[in-house]
Amino acid sequence: MPAEFKNRITLEEALQLLNALKGSVAPLALQPEKAIGLFCAEDVKCKSSVPPFPVSMVDGYAVSATDRNRFLVVHSLGPGEMGPSDLPLDNALKVSTGSYLPKNVCCVVPLENSRADGDYVIVDSFPPETNIMPAGFDCNRNEVVCSAGERITHKKAFFLKWIGVQVVKVLPKPRVSIISVGSELVSGEVPNTNYMVLSGIIEDLGASPSVAQPVPDDIRAIAEAILSALKDSDAVVTSGGSSVGERDLVVDAVKLLNGTVLFHGLKLRPGRTGGVAVIDGKPLIITSGNIQASVIETMLLLSKSLEAMGYPTSIKRTYARIDNDIKVNGPDDFGYVIWVKLYNIQNELFARTIEAMSTSRRVVERADGFVIIKGNYIKKNSIVEVFLL
Numbered sequence: 001m002p003a004e005f006k007n008r009i010t011l012e013e014a015l016q017l018l019n020a021l022k023g024s025v026a027p028l029a030l031q032p033e034k035a036i037g038l039f040c041a042e043d044v045k046c047k048s049s050v051p052p053f054p055v056s057m058v059d060g061y062a063v064s065a066t067d068r069n070r071f072l073v074v075h076s077l078g079p080g081e082m083g084p085s086d087l088p089l090d091n092a093l094k095v096s097t098g099s100y101l102p103k104n105v106c107c108v109v110p111l112e113n114s115r116a117d118g119d120y121v122i123v124d125s126f127p128p129e130t131n132i133m134p135a136g137f138d139c140n141r142n143e144v145v146c147s148a149g150e151r152i153t154h155k156k157a158f159f160l161k162w163i164g165v166q167v168v169k170v171l172p173k174p175r176v177s178i179i180s181v182g183s184e185l186v187s188g189e190v191p192n193t194n195y196m197v198l199s200g201i202i203e204d205l206g207a208s209p210s211v212a213q214p215v216p217d218d219i220r221a222i223a224e225a226i227l228s229a230l231k232d233s234d235a236v237v238t239s240g241g242s243s244v245g246e247r248d249l250v251v252d253a254v255k256l257l258n259g260t261v262l263f264h265g266l267k268l269r270p271g272r273t274g275g276v277a278v279i280d281g282k283p284l285i286i287t288s289g290n291i292q293a294s295v296i297e298t299m300l301l302l303s304k305s306l307e308a309m310g311y312p313t314s315i316k317r318t319y320a321r322i323d324n325d326i327k328v329n330g331p332d333d334f335g336y337v338i339w340v341k342l343y344n345i346q347n348e349l350f351a352r353t354i355e356a357m358s359t360s361r362r363v364v365e366r367a368d369g370f371v372i373i374k375g376n377y378i379k380k381n382s383i384v385e386v387f388l389l
Contacts (some may be wrong), residue, residue: 023309
């Protein structure tokens with residue numbers, strides 16, 4: 001057994017060590033529609049209230065009194081048009097959906113609830129504030145509409161553009177290379193598939209994945225592949241070549257490159273062979289060739305590494321009620337990963353465990369996420385945190 005595995009650390013200790021990673025990320029200034037998927041580098045504030053004035057929500061007649069029903073129609077407004085600053089009590093404005101209203105308008109009566117009477121209109125009675133969107137309803141001046149560290153979605157970009165934000169400062173996506181290790185992958189004896197799942201995880205974190213050609217079980221070949229990947233990447237993930245046996249090749253490749261191993265070996269099942277090294281100031285996430293372990297190690301160790309370097313990431317998680325007792329055999333200072341399927345009963349989220357043999361690949365495809373339990377037992381109906389896939 002490699003010496004590193006005799007000194008396994010807990011996941012919490014590993015994440016704490018990753019705080020030592022440092023970096024400085026220069027923000028980009030992009031139009032909202034080009035910033036989708038990226039994280040805000042600073043708070044974005046609404047420069048002025050939206051809408052700036054009360055707005056009609058229907059086509060109809062704007063009136064400033066509810067104690068009468070006959071008004072002189074003095075003006076007609078289209079969408080986005082502004083009328084007089086004040087509306088006399090006996091007057092009405094014919095308005096469209098989206099017309100700006102005088103501040104003293106009390107309600108807008110829909111067309112179908114009115115009838116013309118020469119230059120006048122007779123309307124049905126409506127309560128005050130009916131069919132009026134108040135000024136500042138969407139956002140008030142200086143209100144934060146996108147927080148630093150928040151990921152810009154299509155919906156967020158739409159709203160930023162709508163309220164007049166021309167440019168938003170965002171952090172670029174970190175570039176992450178995936179290297180699969182194994183002579184059996186190079187020969188085609190075993191299909192190279194792990195990168196497919198890992199690419200999806202990396203994208204979900206907010207990073208941009210790239211896939212290198214698989215490399216054989218050769219220390220120099222692995223070192224060359226890592227060095228090449230680091231030239232165009234901010235981080236590298238290896239899948240395979242990390243083992244409690246003699247085939248612990250990635251760490252030897254790190255040493256050949258004069259890198260520093262921060263830790264190698266976790267008190268986590270699956271995930272015992274996970275580790276992180278630093279080469280030329282960039283993190284190398286060392287994961288198992290076992291897809292279950294590789295998924296867990298990549299999600300937890302890569303996300304923390306990128307955050308420490310200044311890149312916000314986004315691990316999707318939720319809370320659910322576990323629907324059965326769980327008992328595991330093993331050291332009580334380990335964390336144990338339980339794969340789960342989620343379901344909903346009367347608006348409450350439940351998690352059902354999925355049976356998972358250690359080498360099963362189907363479990364990754366079937367699971368909605370995983371739970372990490374500490375110790376050997378968790379009681380039915382306990383609330384658990386679920387890391388979503």
